Amino acid sequence: MEKEEIKKIKDWMNTEEYKEKNFNRKAIVINPERACQPLGAVLCAAGFEGTMPFVHGSHGCVAYYRNNLSRHFREPFSAVCTSLTEDGAVFGGQANGFEGFKNAAALYKPKMFAISTTCMTEIIGDDLGSIVGNAREKGILTEDIAAPYANTPSFAGSHLEGYDSMLNAIIETLGKKTDAAKTDTINIIPGFETTIGNINEVKRILKIFGINFLVLADYSNTLDSPLNGEYKMYPDGATKLEDVKNCLNNKATVVLQKYSTKKTSATLSEKLKQDVRIVKSPIGINATDEFLMTLSEISGKEVPKELEDERGKAIDSMTDAQQYIHGKKFAIFGDPDMLVGLTSYLLEMGGIPKYVLCSNGNEDFKKEIEDLFSSYSESEGEVYIDKDLWHLRSLVMTSPVDMFIGPSHGKFAARDAKVPHIRIGYPIFDRVNIHRYPIYGYSGVINLTTWIVNKFLDILDDTCDDAHFELMR
Amino acid sequence: MAVNFKEQESIVEDILSVYSERAKKNRKEHIGINDKEACGSCVAKSNVKSLPGVMTPRGCAYAGSKGVVWGPVKDVINISHGPIGCGHYSWGTRRNLAEGEPAVENFVPFQFTTDFKERDIVFGGDKKLEQAIKELHELFPTAKGIIIESECPIGLIGDDIEAVAKKMTDEIGIPIIPVRCEGFRGVSQSLGHHIANDSIRDFVVGKGEIDNGKKTPYDVAVLGDYNIGGDVWSSMKIFKEMGLNVVAHWSGDGSIEEMKITHGVNYNLLHCYRSMNYIATHFEEKYGIPWIEYNFFGPTKIKESIRKIAKLFDENIQEKSEEVIKAYEPKMQEVIDKYRPRLEGKKVMLLVGGLRPRHIVGAYEDLGMKVVSTAYEFAHNDDYERTTKEVENGTVVADDMNEYEFVELANRLKPDLVASGIKEKYVFQKMGIPFRQMHSWDYSGPYHGYDGFEIFARDMDLAINSPSWKLVKPLWKK
Numbered sequence: 001m002e003k004e005e006i007k008k009i010k011d012w013m014n015t016e017e018y019k020e021k022n023f024n025r026k027a028i029v030i031n032p033e034r035a036c037q038p039l040g041a042v043l044c045a046a047g048f049e050g051t052m053p054f055v056h057g058s059h060g061c062v063a064y065y066r067n068n069l070s071r072h073f074r075e076p077f078s079a080v081c082t083s084l085t086e087d088g089a090v091f092g093g094q095a096n097g098f099e100g101f102k103n104a105a106a107l108y109k110p111k112m113f114a115i116s117t118t119c120m121t122e123i124i125g126d127d128l129g130s131i132v133g134n135a136r137e138k139g140i141l142t143e144d145i146a147a148p149y150a151n152t153p154s155f156a157g158s159h160l161e162g163y164d165s166m167l168n169a170i171i172e173t174l175g176k177k178t179d180a181a182k183t184d185t186i187n188i189i190p191g192f193e194t195t196i197g198n199i200n201e202v203k204r205i206l207k208i209f210g211i212n213f214l215v216l217a218d219y220s221n222t223l224d225s226p227l228n229g230e231y232k233m234y235p236d237g238a239t240k241l242e243d244v245k246n247c248l249n250n251k252a253t254v255v256l257q258k259y260s261t262k263k264t265s266a267t268l269s270e271k272l273k274q275d276v277r278i279v280k281s282p283i284g285i286n287a288t289d290e291f292l293m294t295l296s297e298i299s300g301k302e303v304p305k306e307l308e309d310e311r312g313k314a315i316d317s318m319t320d321a322q323q324y325i326h327g328k329k330f331a332i333f334g335d336p337d338m339l340v341g342l343t344s345y346l347l348e349m350g351g352i353p354k355y356v357l358c359s360n361g362n363e364d365f366k367k368e369i370e371d372l373f374s375s376y377s378e379s380e381g382e383v384y385i386d387k388d389l390w391h392l393r394s395l396v397m398t399s400p401v402d403m404f405i406g407p408s409h410g411k412f413a414a415r416d417a418k419v420p421h422i423r424i425g426y427p428i429f430d431r432v433n434i435h436r437y438p439i440y441g442y443s444g445v446i447n448l449t450t451w452i453v454n455k456f457l458d459i460l461d462d463t464c465d466d467a468h469f470e471l472m473r
Numbered sequence: 474m475a476v477n478f479k480e481q482e483s484i485v486e487d488i489l490s491v492y493s494e495r496a497k498k499n500r501k502e503h504i505g506i507n508d509k510e511a512c513g514s515c516v517a518k519s520n521v522k523s524l525p526g527v528m529t530p531r532g533c534a535y536a537g538s539k540g541v542v543w544g545p546v547k548d549v550i551n552i553s554h555g556p557i558g559c560g561h562y563s564w565g566t567r568r569n570l571a572e573g574e575p576a577v578e579n580f581v582p583f584q585f586t587t588d589f590k591e592r593d594i595v596f597g598g599d600k601k602l603e604q605a606i607k608e609l610h611e612l613f614p615t616a617k618g619i620i621i622e623s624e625c626p627i628g629l630i631g632d633d634i635e636a637v638a639k640k641m642t643d644e645i646g647i648p649i650i651p652v653r654c655e656g657f658r659g660v661s662q663s664l665g666h667h668i669a670n671d672s673i674r675d676f677v678v679g680k681g682e683i684d685n686g687k688k689t690p691y692d693v694a695v696l697g698d699y700n701i702g703g704d705v706w707s708s709m710k711i712f713k714e715m716g717l718n719v720v721a722h723w724s725g726d727g728s729i730e731e732m733k734i735t736h737g738v739n740y741n742l743l744h745c746y747r748s749m750n751y752i753a754t755h756f757e758e759k760y761g762i763p764w765i766e767y768n769f770f771g772p773t774k775i776k777e778s779i780r781k782i783a784k785l786f787d788e789n790i791q792e793k794s795e796e797v798i799k800a801y802e803p804k805m806q807e808v809i810d811k812y813r814p815r816l817e818g819k820k821v822m823l824l825v826g827g828l829r830p831r832h833i834v835g836a837y838e839d840l841g842m843k844v845v846s847t848a849y850e851f852a853h854n855d856d857y858e859r860t861t862k863e864v865e866n867g868t869v870v871a872d873d874m875n876e877y878e879f880v881e882l883a884n885r886l887k888p889d890l891v892a893s894g895i896k897e898k899y900v901f902q903k904m905g906i907p908f909r910q911m912h913s914w915d916y917s918g919p920y921h922g923y924d925g926f927e928i929f930a931r932d933m934d935l936a937i938n939s940p941s942w943k944l945v946k947p948l949w950k951k
Contacts, residue, residue: 027604036558060533064562100526154556
């Protein structure tokens with residue numbers, strides 16, 4: 001095509017008129033930042049001791065989950081499946097299920113199969129309960145292997161619901177409520193959290209508090225295992241099955257992501273009568289303060305001075321740098337809980353979360369963001385749910401921002417908008433080690449501020465003329 | 474003459490001992506020891522169902538069609554038709570580079586999906602698909618075609634995507650192509666390649682003509698190069714220097730416009746046999762266009778291939794081809810002189826797809842390395858026939874090798890390098906074994922052609938000889 005013609009079309013794509021067309025579409029989805037339920041289910045499974053994610057469906061699906069999770073974490077990711085093909089669609093998948101249990105048990109010696117489904121097995125109507133039950137009865141699935149199962153149809157919700165359903169199934173299947181006195185341990189549910197640094201940060205805070213805790217599901221070690229010359233299919237440090245069994249006798253449960261744990265939180269509080277506290281993901285000062293207050297309330301312990309000092313240092317890092325963020329406009333996208341946290345943090349810094357776009361957010365989420373805007377009298381902020389990154393492109397091309405924050409897929413729109421893009425969230429395929437650094441807690445505040453501000457300063461140095469190329473910034 | 478491979482046989486026997494009798498019998502047929510004298514395809518049984526529960530490396534028909542064959546075609550829109558996941562996972566993860574303005578001339582970096590919800594499963598998705606096509610045409614008016622890549626539910630709920638495609642082709646005037654590549658079809662991504670080839674045959678081939686004045690006796694098409702990390706470009710350079718006129722390249726950096734006129738070429742040059750032999754055969758049967766396989770990995774195979782291709786043409790091309798070989802020889806020698814001493818005798822284990830488990834062997838041998846085992850994800854008989862000639866006697870050859878077998882084999886063969894995919898990469902790196910991803914060139918490349926070999930050699934060296942591997946054991950454990 002002629003250059004002029006291309007330019008004409010590209011210019012048109014940057015107009016209000018195109019934006020309107022783009023926002024009018026009802027059927028096609030373009031560049032959504034959203035995966036399907038089974039991916040969340042297999043990720044959740046990776047947080048439990050000796051657990052093999054077991055997907056009832058075709059092996060193409062499982063290859064995709066493994067690929068994508070390995071790319072994000074840069075770690076091995078194991079999962080097996082029932083390798084269903086056309087005849088499975090006709091006759092059902094029980095026979096493959098049986099054979100899958102047998103083979104996977106012989107080869108991979110798991111303590112637990114965390115069983116989930118795919119679109120195919122949902123549509124043909126396979127009943128996981130009877131497959132597992134029949135396999136137990138026939139002695140194919142031996143009693144020493146736990147087998148929680150969850151329905152995770154890919155045509156409903158996103159990876160968040162899949163994570164939730166699997167966690168719910170594991171707790172319901174393994175957890176045993178007894179009459180024994182409550183322990184002083186607190187359950188921590190991180191949710192679909194792929195920033196390993198965040199889980200580690202929460203653990204560090206709890207240790208400073210001196211609170212006994214149990215993380216459900218803890219893949220902070222299994223998906224960040226040491227390279228020492230030995231491959232362990234089930235690396236040390238996952239949540240122990242024995243601890244899951246006892247988790248219902250623990251004093252309380254603190255949930256760090258509201259939108260990826262709806263079912264699990266409801267089961268725990270309503271059915272199992274746990275003291276469940278759903279807090280905002282501790283991103284930024286206010287949300288971290290609230291998290292510490294909750295811990296203090298449950299444990300009856302004062303917030304330790306060490307953490308209070310950390311808070312002061314984080315505030316120090318913010319005030320030292322706030323001039324570089326104040327008034328800057330941001331486009332942020334990704335999973336809902338992270339977006340609530342980032343919105344909160346940016347507002348604390350005087351930044352403008354101009355576009356908060358969530359491909360898997362609901363009305364509650366939208367309201368939560370709008371409430372945050374109101375509490376800071378932020379009138380420029382806009383929140384979008386069920387929208388994708390092609391919508392975001394139209395937004396930033398018609399009314400620009402200074403920076404993108406979100407997963408790797410945003411890089412295409414960021415390039416068109418000619419603005420920097422800080423990678424946070426899931427998935428990150430194009431930067432190394434980011435997921436090891438927390439954005440949670442007071443340390444997270446320092447990291448976020450460092451990344452954002454130094455990125456702006458790097459750009460200033462890269463683009464300014466000689467006269468303005470100054471030593472001090 | 475029977476060759477004695479007792480040691481390798483006992484290794485395989487030992488690995489398989491953990492299986493149930495039934496599974497053992499099954500897997501034993503898929504793992505053989507190479508014997509050049511024996512019948513080629515006898516080395517391993519192939520293209521049959523994977524065992525459930527074994528962690529097969531295989532993908533699905535959708536991956537073969539959308540991910541491999543259609544995905545790289547830059548001027549069309551690929552709709553992942555069905556739920557959200559498939560399109561998300563295959564978005565930008567295969568490194569099919571393409572030139573051209575994104576959203577105008579190039580749609581490769583996109584993820585388009587009809588994002589099925591429960592109601593679409595219950596009530597059918599044909600109406601939604603129709604609406605989606607209209608919206609795409611309005612938002613991307615320069616797209617030259619729209620490909621409907623079926624995900625599992627489409628076939629299960631009985632949608633009639635063919636009818637929608639036909640209706641919409643008539644309505645908007647660009648090819649709308651239905652592809653029945655539901656993931657449950659077949660046993661691997663291989664059937665997806667075939668289905669995609671057939672859809673190109675039925676909806677694209679023969680729909681255009683090379684401009685009359687532009688036809689030359691040297692018109693060829695390159696089939697089965699997906700431009701991973703720029704492979705097509707380094708291969709094209711060679712063809713051009715040989716004096717050939719590449720009319721179309723399928724499908725890396727390719728276009729539907731080129732596909733439409735491919736039947737006008739004199740020869741089809743086929744790199745990835747597995748994924749595009751179907752269309753090559755169609756061109757031969759329907760249009761009488763002969764096809765020839767070639768291998769552009771490593772100078773030895775490149776030289777052989779250039780000569781093999783040149784023989785199809787006149788003296789002019791043959792002379793030029795010899796000049797090409799001669800021109801690159803000093804550079805190639807330089808690369809070998811630089812890297813061979815650092816890589817000599819190093820042992821490699823392969824598990825890849827398509828053509829690589831055999832095609833890439835020569836490139837390793839050019840560097841003095843030895844392939845001790847090679848495995849395919851989704852090969853057929855004819856792949857194994859070709860493989861047995863390319864690898865040494867005694868090499869372990871395996872089909873649909875699962876993770877357990879791969880790890881156990883590595884424990885026994887003690888390779889210096891494992892070359893496979895992302896699912897395998899970190900497993901072996903945890904074991905302290907250097908690794909290169911050989912689907913994506915580990916975010917490097919190109920590896921095809923003369924330019925590619927220099928990069929290939931550098932990458933194998935940096936993997937194997939990285940000082941970081943020496944840090945795995947701490948001082949107190951040495």
